[in-house]
Amino acid sequence: MCFFDQVMWTCGDWKWDRFRQHCNREYRTGETCGMKLVYAVARSNDKCKICQKIDAKLRRRSAEVAKIQRWQSEGSKLKASIERSYEIVKDLDQEIYQLQIEKQRKTQAIGKSR
Known part of the structure; x- marks a missing residue:
């Protein structure tokens, strides 16, 4: 001890x-x-590293969604760019989900060791 x-x-x-x-x-x-x-x-007034990564990915995701909305309001001239941004949003959603699972596993592992 x-x-x-x-x-x-x-x-x-x-x-x-x-x-x-x-x-x-x-x-x-x-x-x-x-x-x-x-x-x-x-x-500490900060968040843990996993939460910081999640926040960064959420900011990037919202920026991509804003681009998509802006491009769609301008017209359908940029179909390839819009499709690429949809793929980026999809990938970011998957990465955010994986980070949330990692944080949940870490929390559960700590709870079991107590």
Whole structure:
């Protein structure tokens, strides 16, 4: 039961940070016992990396949708560009879905280890 700092992001995700203190169960110098306890929680105003990736992909997706709407309102001169943007939106939807699944798996894995 060694003590570590913990970083908590605004999205609710967290990670173990640096080692702080040995417990009295550990007798080998420089090693930890394997059990982690929270020494202090550092709250971050940012989101975790997965949430940042999701946000970036959502921004890119909305930009592509805006392009499609603009091109369609101008007329159907740019059919190839519109089709390409639809493919980009479809790919971004798939990537966002995969990132959400990854975040959900990570959250479930943490819940099982408690």
